[in-house]
Amino acid sequence: MSRNYLDFTENKKTPFMRDVFIDEVYKYAKKNKNIYFTTPDMGAPSLDKFREKLPKQFIHAGISEQNMISMAAGLSVQKKNVVCYAMAPFITSRCYEQIKCSISAMNQKVTLVGIGVGLGYADAGPTHYTTEDISTMRVFPNIEILTPADAYSTKVITQECMKKPKFRFLRLDRDILPSVYNEKNFNLKKGYGEIKKGKNKCVISSGYLLHKVNKILNEKKNNIGLIDLFRIKPFPKDLINKLKKFKEIIVVEEQWTDGGTGSLILEQLSDRNLKNKVIRIGLNSRYYFENGGRDYLHETYGLSTKLIRKKIFN
Numbered sequence: 001m002s003r004n005y006l007d008f009t010e011n012k013k014t015p016f017m018r019d020v021f022i023d024e025v026y027k028y029a030k031k032n033k034n035i036y037f038t039t040p041d042m043g044a045p046s047l048d049k050f051r052e053k054l055p056k057q058f059i060h061a062g063i064s065e066q067n068m069i070s071m072a073a074g075l076s077v078q079k080k081n082v083v084c085y086a087m088a089p090f091i092t093s094r095c096y097e098q099i100k101c102s103i104s105a106m107n108q109k110v111t112l113v114g115i116g117v118g119l120g121y122a123d124a125g126p127t128h129y130t131t132e133d134i135s136t137m138r139v140f141p142n143i144e145i146l147t148p149a150d151a152y153s154t155k156v157i158t159q160e161c162m163k164k165p166k167f168r169f170l171r172l173d174r175d176i177l178p179s180v181y182n183e184k185n186f187n188l189k190k191g192y193g194e195i196k197k198g199k200n201k202c203v204i205s206s207g208y209l210l211h212k213v214n215k216i217l218n219e220k221k222n223n224i225g226l227i228d229l230f231r232i233k234p235f236p237k238d239l240i241n242k243l244k245k246f247k248e249i250i251v252v253e254e255q256w257t258d259g260g261t262g263s264l265i266l267e268q269l270s271d272r273n274l275k276n277k278v279i280r281i282g283l284n285s286r287y288y289f290e291n292g293g294r295d296y297l298h299e300t301y302g303l304s305t306k307l308i309r310k311k312i313f314n
Contacts, residue, residue, distance in 0.1 A: 025050075030054065036059060040060070088133060089133075093133075142166075153188075196226040206230055249276050
């Protein structure tokens with residue numbers, strides 16, 4: 001088993017993104033009785049508080065995620081602001097038809113929240129991984145897809161969901177991630193964050209892997225940029241202008257490369273007849289039954305630190 005490449009012990013007070021999200025929804029729900037929280041999950045203290053304090057606005061859907069989506073769509077028709085919260089594969093792949101017909105096609109303002117994206121639920125196996133959710137979810141019309149990188153960005157994004165409901169998919173990591181944002185450097189409207197400025201080369205990533213790449217870039221002095229693409233849809237309007245200046249763009253993602261963020265970047269560049277070199281680094285396109293932890297799977301199946309380092313500094 002490999003060690004965890006990220007040091008999550010640097011700040012023991014850093015909260016889980018899950019708890020930041022739920023607690024923030026709870027704050028708004030106390031003041032607005034039209035906010036409803038639906039979930040098949042019963043495994044978090046923050047959920048216990050919500051269920052106990054606001055029982056009329058908390059709906060436990062049972063192990064019936066597809067029905068939860070249809071129910072949420074119905075509540076949305078009644079002008080309710082509805083959150084559907086579940087483990088990432090169960091609120092995406094399992095509910096795909098219901099999301100298509102009841103939310104996307106009807107343009108209902110429902111917030112879908114997937115916890116444990118990518119390989120976040122290692123070692124639970126392929127039923128619990130979402131290594132394809134970006135490729136599958138980004139094809140929905142009307143959807144907004146967001147991947148917070150830390151507790152602060154999670155909080156701001158949650159506030160936006162409560163103030164301005166729409167069809168959204170939030171991709172939350174299961175792990176505690178180190179802080180990269182604060183009120184001075186996080187711009188939700190922009191859709192991306194420039195973590196490091198670069199000259200001829202930049203890396204695009206998000207979520208868990210953003211921190212891994214950031215740590216690699218900090219190993220030695222360089223002029224390589226790092227961009228956190230926390231909103232992949234709608235694609236940030238001015239990001240292409242930012243990317244024009246880079247001769248080489250490296251996309252690092254905890255997804256299969258088929259249809260993922262790297263493919264999205266290639267599509268955006270191609271549509272504008274831009275010829276930037278794009279290198280995609282992602283997981284091998286296969287299902288993972290092996291155990292050993294999240295970083296073990298990275299090191300073994302396409303996202304090794306050695307490979308990322310070589311591609312970046314080559």
